[in-house]
Amino acid sequence: MTSVAGDTAIRLADAVVALGGFPALAGASMSVERGELVALRGANGTGKSTLLRLCAGLVPLARGGATVLGVDLADDRVAVRQLVGLLGHRNGLYAELTCRENVAFTAQLVGASPNDVDDALQRLGIDARVAVTRAGALSAGQRRRTALASLIVRRAQLWLLDEPHAGLDTAARNELDVILRDATRSGATVLYTTHEVDRAGLATPRTVTLSGGCVTSDVSSKFGVAQ
Numbered sequence: 001m002t003s004v005a006g007d008t009a010i011r012l013a014d015a016v017v018a019l020g021g022f023p024a025l026a027g028a029s030m031s032v033e034r035g036e037l038v039a040l041r042g043a044n045g046t047g048k049s050t051l052l053r054l055c056a057g058l059v060p061l062a063r064g065g066a067t068v069l070g071v072d073l074a075d076d077r078v079a080v081r082q083l084v085g086l087l088g089h090r091n092g093l094y095a096e097l098t099c100r101e102n103v104a105f106t107a108q109l110v111g112a113s114p115n116d117v118d119d120a121l122q123r124l125g126i127d128a129r130v131a132v133t134r135a136g137a138l139s140a141g142q143r144r145r146t147a148l149a150s151l152i153v154r155r156a157q158l159w160l161l162d163e164p165h166a167g168l169d170t171a172a173r174n175e176l177d178v179i180l181r182d183a184t185r186s187g188a189t190v191l192y193t194t195h196e197v198d199r200a201g202l203a204t205p206r207t208v209t210l211s212g213g214c215v216t217s218d219v220s221s222k223f224g225v226a227q
Contacts, residue, residue, distance in 0.1 A: 009034045009158055009189040010055055013065035017050050024050040026213030027064065032191060037184045040193045042210035048193040049088070051210065052160040055191070056086040069157055085156030087164055091147035095136030099126060099146045102135055106150040120149040123179060125172060140167040148176065159183060161192035 010032040017025040025047045032038055040048050053059045055068050057077035066073040071080040093102045100121065107117050121131055124145040135143060144167040151159065159180070165173045180190050209217035 007034045008032070008067070009036070009069055010191065011065070011067045012051075012054075014063070015054065015061060015066045016063040017047075017054055017059050018062045019050065019059070023062075023213055024059075025054065028210070028213060028215050030208055030215050030218065032189060034189050035184050035187060037180055037190045037205055038192075039207045040191060040210065041195070041207055042193075046210040047213040048210055049162050050213075052086065052088070052162055052191065052193065055080075055158070056084050056160050057081045058086070083156065084158040084160055085151045085154045086160045086162075087147055087151050088162045089166075091135075091143045092150075093135040093143060093146055096134060098132050098134055099138060099142070099149075100131040102146055103149045103153060107153045110154055112153045112155065116153050117149075120152040123152060123175065124149045125175065141169060141172065144168055145172060148179070152179065155188075157188060159188055159190040159192070161190070163194060164192050165194065 008031055010030065012028050012030050014027045014029055015025055016023055016027055028047065028051060040051065042048050050059065054061065054066060054073065057068070057071075057073060057080040060077065061073050068080045069083045071077075071083070073080065094105070097105065100117065103120055104114070104117050107113070126142070126145055126149060130138065130142055133142075135146060138146065144164075148164065151161075164176060168176065180192070184190055206218070206220045208215055
């Protein structure tokens, strides 16, 4: 594993990812410093999900450079997987386990305590009734909340979230914004995709836009969020 020192969490230099022979990323370049909160915008098919999966070490780099949390993905993309937490469109829950059991399973894998599980459930507004309901019987919004609670207890250095606000009501969306900002204040780096202009504008200090598999815009809001 090649390690690169410094405060940069993500550095992509003309990164190319080919999926089925098609360049899902076609020379993307961007840099994200540790502790940043960044929204990733773009139309469907522009490479947002692929960029997250590349940073999570789940798809190979075809050309260019990519370093995540000091790990050169061209050398060892497997090594980065234990450092990041990825929440995709699928929630990754076990349908036969209850809401709480799903979160507790993640907690056990990373050495978190039962109190950490309780705190995560509370942060996402998951009450006692929902907590003992099997994941397969939960509503779409409840499943999303459960998946986010699992991400919280994971305590990853880098949070990669694909449309994390999808399926949540307004109160839960606002609480998630607070959770993401709290995560960066605690030292984590957060990169998430969104189609919502308001969440990628005033709600987030920095917005990166993709088009055709390339970064076409990188804007830091002068308004940002109160720190």
